[in-house]
C-alpha cells in the first residue's frame with residue numbers, strides 16, 4: 001500500500017552544487033558516438049535470451065543501420081555469448097570500421113576468459129565495470145573506498161597487460177563505475193582518475209569512461225549536472241571519451257541522454273526501442289530521430305523503420321508499443337476530428353509547396369522519411385470529424401467533397417461509427433458514400449441525353465430520357481447551359497428544382513478519367529445534395545440532380561411511399 005508520507009521511506013536525490021552550469025545553453029549540433037548494447041544489456045533482460053540465430057540477425061541489422069560500436073555480449077558469463085564472439089571473429093563477420101565491445105566484471109578469471117573470446121579480433125573494446133556507490137560498497141562487496149578502487153585498478157592492469165600481449169588487435173579500453181549516478185561525485189572522479197592512471201590513455205589513444213545511470217534515480221537535469229561536474233573535475237579530459245548509459249526507471253532516459261550530451265558526453269550507449277533491464281535502456285531510435293527533427297543527421301539510417309521494428313520484435317520476442325515514438329503502429333495516425341482537419345489542411349499546403357520546410361500540424365516528422373506512408377495518417381472512428389472522412393475519400397478514392405457536403409456526409413459516417421463502435425476503414429467510408437449519394441437511382445434515373453445548339457446562339461437544347469418509376473419519359477429543355485436546360489426540362493415535367501451550388505472535378509487520368517459533379521438543390525423548400533459520376537461531365541451533373549431528387553423523396557416522403565411527380569408540383 002502507498003504510504004501517506006513516503007518521505008519516511010524514500011530519500012530525495014542529492015542535487016549537484018553547480019551554480020554556473022553551462023549545459024542549459026548548449027545545443028546538440030552533431031550526433032554523439034553511438035554504441036548499441038542490445039546484444040548485451042538488452043539481451044540480459046530478455047525473458048528468452050537470444051540464440052545464435054537471433055544474435056546473427058541483430059548484429060547484421062545494427063551494422064546495416066550504421067552502428068560502428070556494438071556491445072555483442074558478456075562472453076565470460078555465457079557460453080552462447082562466447083561462441084558468438086568466436087563466430088564473428090573466426091568467420092571474419094565484423095566490417096573493418098566496426099568495433100565489437102564485450103563486457104566483463106573486474107575479476108581476473110572473467111577477464112582471462114574475455115581475452116580468450118576476443119583472440120584474433122581486428123578491433124575490440126574491452127569494457128570492465130565495478131559498482132562504486134556506497135550501498136554496493138557496503139552491502140554487495142563489503143569494501144571501503146580504497147578497496148573499491150583497487151578492484152578497478154587491478155582489473156585495468158591485467159587488461160592492459162593482455163592487450164599488450166595481443167598487438168594484432170586494435171584495442172580500446174572502457175571502464176564503467178556502475179551506479180555512477182548514486183556514487184559520490186568526487187569518488188567517481190577519484191576512481192576514474194585511478195583507472196586512467198593505470199591505463200595511461202592519451203588524446204591519440206583515449207579510453208572510454210562510461211558513466212551509467214544504472215538505475216535512473218533523479219530528474220534528467222541532475223544527470224546533466226553530474227556529467228558536467230565530472231567532465232570539469234576529471235584529470236586528462238582530452239584523453240577520455242565520456243560515454244553515458246542511461247536507463248529509464250523514471251521514464252526520462254531519452255531526456256537524460258540528451259541533456260548529458262549537452263553537458264559534455266561524447267558517446268551514448270543504448271538499445272533500439274529501449275529494451276533493457278527493468279524499464280529499459282535509453283532508446284537510440286528516439287534519440288537519433290529527435291536529432292533528425294532538429295535538422296541534424298544522426299548518422300544512423302532509419303529510412304525504413306518498420307522492418308527494423310519487426311526484426312527487433314522478432315529478436316527480442318517483445319512487442320514495440322503502438323505509441324512508441326517515430327515507429328509505433330499508431331504514431332502517424334490521427335483519429336480525432338480537429339487533428340485530422342489540421343493535418344488535411346497541412347498536407348494540402350505541402351502538396352502545393354513540396355520543398356518548403358516541414359510544417360504539417362501534429363506531425364513532428366514526415367512519415368515518408370522513415371518509410372511510412374501518408375495512407376495511415378488519418379483513421380476514422382467515432383472521435384473523428386469531417387476532416388478525416390474528407391481526407392480518406394480524397395486520398396484513397398479521389399473524391400473531393402465540397403465543404404458543406406463534407407459536413408453532411410460526416411454525420412452519415414459518425415452514425416456508422418457510433419453504431420458499430422469500431423474503426424471505419426476507407427472502404428467502409430466509400431461504401432457509405434456510394435449508398436448515400438451514388439446509388440440513388442430510383443424512382444428517377446437518367447437513361448440518356450442529347451444536346452444540340454443553334455448556330456450563333458449561346459443556348460443549348462437538351463433532350464433527356466429519364467426513368468420515372470416504371471415508365472420512360474422524354475423531356476425537353478432549352479437554356480444557356482446543359483444543366484440549366486435539364487432543370488428546365490424537369491420543371492416542364494412537374495419537378496421543380498433549383499440549383500443552389502455546383503462543383504465538379506475529374507477523377508483519374510487518361511482513358512480512365514471520370515467526372516464527378518456535386519449539386520446542392522432546393523426542392524420543396526428543402527436543401528439537398530446529390531452526387532453523380534460519369535465519363536461525361538454533363539451526364540455526371542444530370543445524375544447528381546437525379547440523385548438529389550431521389551434522396552429528397554426518400555427522406556421526405558417516408559409516410560407516403562407512392563409519391564409521384566405531382567407532389568412536387
Ligand SMILES: CC(=O)SCCNC(=O)CCNC(=O)[C@H](O)C(C)(C)COP(=O)(O)OP(=O)(O)OC[C@H]1O[C@@H](n2cnc3c(N)ncnc32)[C@H](O)[C@@H]1OP(=O)(O)O
Pocket residue numbers: 041044074076077078104105106107129130131140141151178214277
Ligand atoms: C548493470 C549491469 O548490467 S552489470 C552486468 C550484469 N550482467 C550479468 O550479470 C550477466 C550474467 N552474469 C553472470 O552470468 C554471472 O553473474 C557471472 C558469470 C558474471 C559471475 O558469476 P558468479 O561468479 O557466480 O558470481 P555472481 O553472479 O553470484 O555475482 C556475485 C559476485 O560477483 C562479484 N561482483 C559483482 N560485480 C563485480 C564486478 N564488477 N567486479 C568484481 N566483482 C564483482 C560480487 O561481489 C559477488 O562476489 P562474491 O560471490 O565473492 O560475493
Ligand SMILES: CC(C)C(=O)C(=O)O
Pocket residue numbers: 041103129176178179210212213214215245247
Ligand atoms: C555495466 C554497466 C555499464 C551497465 O550496464 C549499467 O550500469 O547499467
